Amino acid sequence: MTAFPIFRNLSTDGYGLYPGKGKRSQGLDIEFDSGLTLVLGANGLGKTTLVAMLYRMCTGPYDIPRLADAAELGGIRLETKKLPSPDQRMFGERVNDNAEYATCTLEFDLGDAEIALTRSLANLELLELSVGVEGLPVREDRYQEVIKENAGVNTFGDWILVLRHLIFYFEDRRSLVWDPSAQRQLLRLLFLSPASSKEWVEAERDIRQRDSHARNVQNVLQKEERSFSESEAATSMADDVREELAQLEKSQKKEQRTLNVLRDQVAALDAAKESARLEVLQAESGHESAFRNLERRQLVAIAGAFPSSSDTARYLMAQLISDEECLACGAHSPKTAKDLRKRIGEDRCVVCNSLVEKTSKVGARGVAKATKELEHASIRQEAAREKRDVAEQEYEELLGEIQMLSTKVARRSARIEELASKLPPDEAKLHEQRRELATMRAQLGKRKKELAQRRKSFGRFIDRTSREILARRDEVQEGFEEFAEGFLLEQCRLVWAPHKDTVGQSGTAIDFPAFDLEMTGADFSSMVRRNGPQQVSESQREFIDLAFRMALIQVAGSGGIGSIVIDAPESSLDAVFVTRAADVLVRFSDSAGNRLLITSNLIEGNLIPELIRKGDIKSEASKRVVDLLKLAAPTAATKVLKKEYEDVRRDLFKRAKKD
Amino acid sequence: MSAELDEEALSHLRRRVRLIGILSAAEEAGLVSLPTQQLHTVGYFADALAPVWGLRILDARVLKLRAGPTSPLLQADLDRLVGIGVVIVSAVRHIEDADGLWRLDADYCLNRTLAQPILDKARTFERFATELDFLREVIFALSGLGAMGILSAGTSDASYGDEMIDLGGMVDIAGDESEPNATARVAIRFRELLQPEIALSDSEMVHLYVRELYRRLETND
Numbered sequence: 012m013t014a015f016p017i018f019r020n021l022s023t024d025g026y027g028l029y030p031g032k033g034k035r036s037q038g039l040d041i042e043f044d045s046g047l048t049l050v051l052g053a054n055g056l057g058k059t060t061l062v063a064m065l066y067r068m069c070t071g072p073y074d075i076p077r078l079a080d081a082a083e084l085g086g087i088r089l090e091t092k093k094l095p096s097p098d099q100r101m102f103g104e105r106v107n108d109n110a111e112y113a114t115c116t117l118e119f120d121l122g123d124a125e126i127a128l129t130r131s132l133a134n135l136e137l138l139e140l141s142v143g144v145e146g147l148p149v150r151e152d153r154y155q156e157v158i159k160e161n162a163g164v165n166t167f168g169d170w171i172l173v174l175r176h177l178i179f180y181f182e183d184r185r186s187l188v189w190d191p192s193a194q195r196q197l198l199r200l201l202f203l204s205p206a207s208s209k210e211w212v213e214a215e216r217d218i219r220q221r222d223s224h225a226r227n228v229q230n231v232l233q234k235e236e237r238s239f240s241e242s243e244a245a246t247s248m249a250d251d252v253r254e255e256l257a258q259l260e261k262s263q264k265k266e267q268r269t270l271n272v273l274r275d276q277v278a279a280l281d282a283a284k285e286s287a288r289l290e291v292l293q294a295e296s297g298h299e300s301a302f303r304n305l306e307r308r309q310l311v312a313i314a315g316a317f318p319s320s321s322d323t324a325r326y327l328m329a330q331l332i333s334d335e336e337c338l339a340c341g342a343h344s345p346k347t348a349k350d351l352r353k354r355i356g357e358d359r360c361v362v363c364n365s366l367v368e369k370t371s372k373v374g375a376r377g378v379a380k381a382t383k384e385l386e387h388a389s390i391r392q393e394a395a396r397e398k399r400d401v402a403e404q405e406y407e408e409l410l411g412e413i414q415m416l417s418t419k420v421a422r423r424s425a426r427i428e429e430l431a432s433k434l435p436p437d438e439a440k441l442h443e444q445r446r447e448l449a450t451m452r453a454q455l456g457k458r459k460k461e462l463a464q465r466r467k468s469f470g471r472f473i474d475r476t477s478r479e480i481l482a483r484r485d486e487v488q489e490g491f492e493e494f495a496e497g498f499l500l501e502q503c504r505l506v507w508a509p510h511k512d513t514v515g516q517s518g519t520a521i522d523f524p525a526f527d528l529e530m531t532g533a534d535f536s537s538m539v540r541r542n543g544p545q546q547v548s549e550s551q552r553e554f555i556d557l558a559f560r561m562a563l564i565q566v567a568g569s570g571g572i573g574s575i576v577i578d579a580p581e582s583s584l585d586a587v588f589v590t591r592a593a594d595v596l597v598r599f600s601d602s603a604g605n606r607l608l609i610t611s612n613l614i615e616g617n618l619i620p621e622l623i624r625k626g627d628i629k630s631e632a633s634k635r636v637v638d639l640l641k642l643a644a645p646t647a648a649t650k651v652l653k654k655e656y657e658d659v660r661r662d663l664f665k666r667a668k669k670d
Numbered sequence: 671m672s673a674e675l676d677e678e679a680l681s682h683l684r685r686r687v688r689l690i691g692i693l694s695a696a697e698e699a700g701l702v703s704l705p706t707q708q709l710h711t712v713g714y715f716a717d718a719l720a721p722v723w724g725l726r727i728l729d730a731r732v733l734k735l736r737a738g739p740t741s742p743l744l745q746a747d748l749d750r751l752v753g754i755g756v757v758i759v760s761a762v763r764h765i766e767d768a769d770g771l772w773r774l775d776a777d778y779c780l781n782r783t784l785a786q787p788i789l790d791k792a793r794t795f796e797r798f799a800t801e802l803d804f805l806r807e808v809i810f811a812l813s814g815l816g817a818m819g820i821l822s823a824g825t826s827d828a829s830y831g832d833e834m835i836d837l838g839g840m841v842d843i844a845g846d847e848s849e850p851n852a853t854a855r856v857a858i859r860f861r862e863l864l865q866p867e868i869a870l871s872d873s874e875m876v877h878l879y880v881r882e883l884y885r886r887l888e889t890n891d
Contacts, residue, residue: 289840300771306766307772322762322776326752338753414780446763474834507836522834529838531841537771538838 013163013201013312015178015564015573018043018606021065026113026132027106029056029643033611041637047600047626049621050610052639052657055646058103058610059182060579061639065608066179068117068128071151072099072135084193086219086515089212094135102132109133113129121161122569138507163569165209169200177560180577189544191510191525200523201567202480208538211476214469215514221513222460231266232451236260238337238442239429256430263423270416278513278520285511286362286542287395287402294388296397297537301388305381306333328361333385338504340402355417380537470514470521477509477524481564487526498554498588498595502538505559521560527554535663550588553580554595561599572604581611581618593621602627613640613659623667630663677767685728685747687792688716693780695809701761703779707738708820709748714739716808716872718829718843719879721850722857723804723872730844734835736768738824741801748778756784769837807873810878819887826886846858854883 023029023038031038032457039061041048052058073091093099103110113132116139118125129139140147140154142161147153153168164170176187176197187193199208215395240260306329330338332355335348351361355378359365403479484507491505506529509522529538530547544552557577564573577596584592600607622628639650640656649656692712696704717727729743751757758863762776792798812820824830829843829852843851850858857879861870870878 184885188673285840285842288731288842291839292731292840296735296740299740299742299745300773302772303774304772306774322760323752323755323758325751326762326776328761330749330753338749339755341750341753394697395702477834484836507834508839509834540838559818 012073012570013173014071014161014566014569015173017120017160017572018065018574018608019120019125019595020116020118021068022116023064023132024116026102026110026112027108027644028060028102028279029639032641035245037643039637043599044162044635044636045604045606046635047597047628048606048608048610048635048637049619049626049628050637051139051613051660052610053646053649056639056643056649058330058612058639059578061637062179062576062608062610064102064115064132065117065276065576066174067102067135068130069174070171071130071137071154072393073151073167073171074098074383075168077086078171078175081206084192084196086192089166089172089196089435090218091167091171096134099134104111105136119574121158122163124157124161126157126161137378145191157640160539162215163205165205165649169196169208172196177563178574178576178577182558182578183557184553184578186544188505188528188556188559189542191523192512194525194598195510195512195523197275197372197563199476201563202483203476207479209471214412214465214472218462218465218469218514218518221458221465222517225455225458226516228451230453232448232455233264235444235448235451236427236652237264239448242440242444245421256427258425259427260429261422261624265425266416266423267422268582270413270420273416274517276409277413278511280402280409282511284399284402284406286540287399289540290395291392291399293537293539294392298385298392300537301381301385302333305378305385305521306330308378308381333544334360356444359450381490410411418474441625461513466518466521469514470519473521473523477522479536480524481507489557490565494558494561494595494598495555497598498558499530499551501531501551502554504527505529505562506540524558550584550592552586554588554592558595561595564605565602570604572602574606574608575599576608578610579612580609581616582613584618588618592620593618595621596622597625615659615664617666620662620667623664628667631660673775679827681728682747684726685743686756686796687766687788688728688801688805689713689747689751690780690785690788691805692794692809693757694785694802695806697780698806698814698815699809701809701813703777704816706745706773706775707740707776708817709778710740710744710814711738711820711824713741713744714810714830715812715827715853715880717877718827718851719857719891720804720809721845721854722875722879723800725801725804727843727845729841730891731840732830734830734837734839734841735771736837737773738877739830740773740822741843744777744873745774746884751841752778753782756788788873799885802857804876807876811877814880815884815887819884822887823880823883826883830855845879853879 020040020042021042028038031040035363044494050058050061072094074094075089076092077087078084100109102113111133114129116127116129118127120126124142127139127141128137130137133511137149137154138152140149140157145233147157158170159165159167162170162173164173172193174348176193199211231415236445237260240256240550294535299328302338327338329342330336332348332351335343335345339345354361372471397474405615417549435522488505488507492503495503505526508525508527510525511520512523513520528541528547530541530551531538532547557575560575564575565571578591580596581589596607596609597606609622610623613619628636631638638660640653640660673781676725689709693704696712700707707753713729714732717729720727729741732739732741743813747758752759757778758781759778765773765775776836789802792802812823814824830841832841832852835841843853845851845854849855849856856876860878861881864870
């Protein structure tokens, strides 16, 4: 079980950006009660700074390098490093005294531990640390130990992953649903025992290091081989041999580089091919369903024509009408099918064309609707098949190209060897070089073999541990559906879909645990796998991801609770979805013990009134409202337009009561 | 004749011969007519276990559905066999399954008059004769599970029932150069475990595998 932070209190002292209310006030003092806390502000008042401050109080002056900038987690090393000095001074740079005497104190629960810490806002230095009533040595490593021990994570890097991917939803947020590399790390640290989690991280790191090392040795070897060939060519060999060697070497170098590039593409094209194949299966299944639905409706319509019919005759007729295919001879017969459909439409017998009892309008409409659905399914099926054919062809072509190039490279290598062996025996230095090269090749071969073995064994380990994670699949899926269904009108579900990826830059792909998203849509009647954020609308994207995070917190969190901090959720919402969004957010905050912190500008629209009402915020004075217009240092805009801002705020609260 | 047929037509023929073989063996096993879903399940196992007999897999990828293995490819071939009169269909009905998909549900049996010459001809070739024998073993083994057992056999199968593949995911039984699919691997493993004391035949491996399915189904109950 992982413990997520349950924020209790955040206060600042002497920080210029948040002078606080009244003459004697020292700064911010935010109590996070169970449920929603709403931070209201305007541009420049420090909403995002407040979220960053909360984050940095948890991380201290440490982070995982490149984590914030990378589009996907990918193979980033999950080791924490001290922040560069300018980043440590980020809060100081926002105020004129460099926050020299400013401090921030955070109190939060982590499992059973009540943690309190104070940091300097000038450089994030730890000034005080206590767990419960016991004061602890004020050292960053001690703080990190406290976190690891009480959160149940293996490394401080894992703590940062939890904060970035589950707890904090920054304005420049990236989705977890569509980042399988981040998902795999989260699933590992949330659902595996600390020992298994540690074994995973260490084995993965070891393979990456070995992969990188093998590549380096390969590069050095190639360089040495080139230098060797050049040395050979420079000896008293015949001009034509020298020229051939030089040519061979040049081509070898070029093609080896191409080969490396191509090998790196295999996993991606393989994944694309598999995904396209799945799409075809789903499209075919959808098509079959649409076809059978139409067939059923048409069978109902033509049943009257066969009072003592044989099933086979009805079967044949329905197939002909629905699919325009004659099952007897296999011919495509659109004309006959059209004619028969016309007969049904005119309430005539499909066999003899006589007038029969009228088909109900409802039935006729049903047939028309089913026909449209089948047309739609056919188009999708065709498109999916084309896409699969292209993906399969690209994959096959790539494999073919790799095979061809590998053969060429191997043959050329043999030829280079052969030419080299024709060297005069007295060229001792060259012989020595050749011996060294042979040793290097043998060493590289050994390393590669070892690496392949480790990859295989890691693959088995991942398969085993994935099954441990799989045991929690249903809970995650149910949790997700519970949170998502309030927001989405489409049918939507998480599916367990292990994601193929290589460890390092080459080698066999391993199936890592991951969830994918399936959703119906305007253009799809059945659920379709959505492989990227671009395949859903912006509003859907944000809340699908949020529902996923909430589900993970609910399932994996100690006591099923945690905190979520969302910076400016309104940015991606259209007006109609605001109510639904507020419902989802409040549903999370309503679960006993959860903390939800939302920051928002004072904007028109319904999000704030909805949150105020549903979050049970009684008045502007409620301690659940952190009003930066009153607490933060005013900007030129909030000074000059103070009345307008106050009017907007008053209006928002008034609407919350009225709506 | 074969020189005039393209690869696609040959694939159709292969699959249709297999379907006729399944229905013929079903009749022998006392299953006079096979309902749609049972037929699809048997078709799936015929593919999944084919590597045990060194036979070709004809439909390597199926969608994982609540209803069990369902192949649009097999259904299209079945429709065509009905069309040419080789297969007789009865009790045709349409049902909306647990996944919300419309399916044709019917009972299928062979029209012996038209099917027997096809079977007789196929038997004259060793490869097809082996295939028909294999299908007989698969059907005889599966028939021991009973109708409900056959319908739920997919959930206990090493490939289709693999929990790592979620509903809506793709079950790929193609295997690769180094090893066959999980179903065939388990069946072959029986032979490895019993050697050298007992030399299991290919038929016995299929039967043992299905017996293992039975055991798992019983345990799940």
